[in-house]
Amino acid sequence: xxNYLPGDGATPAVRIDGLRVRRGKNLVLDDLSLELPRGGVxxxxxxxxxxxxxxxxxxxxxQTVAAGTVTVLDEPAGCRGLRHxxxxxxxASSVYDDLTVRQNLRYFxxxxxxxxxxxxxxxxxxxLVAQADSLAGSLSGGQSSRAxxxxxxxxxxxxxxxxxxxxxxxxxxxxxxxxxxRRLAASGVTLLVSSHVMDEATRCGRLLLLREGRLLADDxxxxxxxxxxxxxxxxxxxxxxxxxxxx
Ligand SMILES: Nc1ncnc2c1ncn2[C@@H]1O[C@H](COP(=O)(O)OP(=O)(O)OP(=O)(O)O)[C@@H](O)[C@H]1O
Numbered sequence: 001x002x003n004y005l006p007g008d009g010a011t012p013a014v015r016i017d018g019l020r021v022r023r024g025k026n027l028v029l030d031d032l033s034l035e036l037p038r039g040g041v042x043x044x045x046x047x048x049x050x051x052x053x054x055x056x057x058x059x060x061x062x063q064t065v066a067a068g069t070v071t072v073l074d075e076p077a078g079c080r081g082l083r084h085x086x087x088x089x090x091x092a093s094s095v096y097d098d099l100t101v102r103q104n105l106r107y108f109x110x111x112x113x114x115x116x117x118x119x120x121x122x123x124x125x126x127x128l129v130a131q132a133d134s135l136a137g138s139l140s141g142g143q144s145s146r147a148x149x150x151x152x153x154x155x156x157x158x159x160x161x162x163x164x165x166x167x168x169x170x171x172x173x174x175x176x177x178x179x180x181x182r183r184l185a186a187s188g189v190t191l192l193v194s195s196h197v198m199d200e201a202t203r204c205g206r207l208l209l210l211r212e213g214r215l216l217a218d219d220x221x222x223x224x225x226x227x228x229x230x231x232x233x234x235x236x237x238x239x240x241x242x243x244x245x246x247x
Pocket of ligand 1: 023024025026028046047048049050051052053054055
């Protein structure tokens with residue numbers, strides 16, 4: 001269990017100052033600055049190619065940066081001390097198809113040095129107990145996403161970075177995953193979740209909207225709707241994107 005709660009005066013979970021990232025010939029993030037408070041779910045939204053994955057990679061410390069600083073839980077992003085404190089789930093499955101779910105989790109727990117009891121805990125948290133002895137390669141899309149998430153939950157990380165965790169899931173599974181995110185946030189975990197699905201935006205306490213590597217908005221869903229005079233998240237984003245394109 002993590003001891004930080006939103007607004008308790010602790011330093012931010014993530015602080016980014018003047019981040020600039022080039023990938024190949026592209027300037028993908030340009031002078032980006034933002035903070036993520038501890039605890040809660042922040043949604044990361046933006047058109048395809050706007051830099052969401054690149055920003056997440058910078059936060060977990062696997063992205064070469066051209067300029068700026070990324071501080072995570074008071075340490076430089078990617079440093080050794082953060083290995084157990086930050087969980088990252090990429091868009092691709094991160095489990096071995098030829099091992100069962102439980103074997104995968106035992107393997108990752110050993111690598112991380114997480115307690116063996118953690119395996120059963122994350123199986124319960126991700127509702128995968130019934131699939132624990134199934135080969136990961138035989139899981140459905142939703143079960144497979146949850147298996148990758150289960151691996152990221154080993155060791156009880158304080159920050160979870162989830163790249164489109166609900167993509168390709170049916171509405172029922174999406175709702176179930178968002179309930180899990182809310183439970184994790186309620187226990188003090190900080191979550192950064194990227195998504196293309198606008199109705200998911202309203203489930204976040206806070207939203208970051210990226211466009212062409214720049215931060216177009218950083219507000220609560222209600223704040224965004226008020227600022228744009230709209231009544232749903234999709235219209236709010238379209239209004240912001242259009243205003244950004246016009247400026
Ligand atoms: N390995 C790479 N080499 C060069 N350019 C890259 C590389 N990976 C991504 N890019 C470019 O960086 C930009 C941002 O990509 P990124 O994957 O961060 O966007 P995204 O917002 O996550 O997109 P999506 O929603 O489609 O996943 C894009 O223009 C992309 O073409």
